[in-house]
Amino acid sequence: MAVGRLLLAISALISVLCLQVVYGGIVCEKLPVEVCAFSVSSSGARCVLEMSILSDSNVQYECQTSEIVAENLKEVIETEECMNACGVERMTVGMSTDSISERGFTSKLCCPRCYNKCPNIIDLYFNLAAGEGVYLPRLCEAHRSGNRRMMNEFNSFAAAPTTIGFGDLTISPTSAPSPVSS
Numbered sequence: 001m002a003v004g005r006l007l008l009a010i011s012a013l014i015s016v017l018c019l020q021v022v023y024g025g026i027v028c029e030k031l032p033v034e035v036c037a038f039s040v041s042s043s044g045a046r047c048v049l050e051m052s053i054l055s056d057s058n059v060q061y062e063c064q065t066s067e068i069v070a071e072n073l074k075e076v077i078e079t080e081e082c083m084n085a086c087g088v089e090r091m092t093v094g095m096s097t098d099s100i101s102e103r104g105f106t107s108k109l110c111c112p113r114c115y116n117k118c119p120n121i122i123d124l125y126f127n128l129a130a131g132e133g134v135y136l137p138r139l140c141e142a143h144r145s146g147n148r149r150m151m152n153e154f155n156s157f158a159a160a161p162t163t164i165g166f167g168d169l170t171i172s173p174t175s176a177p178s179p180v181s182s
Helices: 002-023 080-086 103-110 119-131 136-145 148-159
Strands: 045-053 059-069
Touching (some): 080 119, 103 119, 103 136
Antiparallel strands (some): 045 059
């Protein structure tokens, strides 16, 4: 099973490299759905995986360009190393803050392997959290220190999570935090 997923990811990355040669850059709509989520186009727009249910009840996935622009990032296909380190999935549909309220996810997101080495994912979640009024560096500090009171304050935003899909919402990106020392 894991070997099959790895081969699928490798073949998708090869397809992306071929697309870059042919089209001169990353265009979300041209990406295979297997590498869409957590990718950034040549223009700096984030790619988002969208799902629709067809009239025959089959599910169709499409890679779309979102209105969210990544800060200082262009032409990024996220690595398997970062996907694993940060606890995110290739076939994530839409963009959502739901996972930030999950302790296991936030622990992975805030661990040095992710926070210090995966600027694309950190930039995305920094801006998604900011849209909810949460400052990701303080949330990560709370997780690292084990400060329950501070974590509870941050988790209160989870009462009304927001999903950001294609065209639903534009978050003005701010500069992502500089990596913290471990």
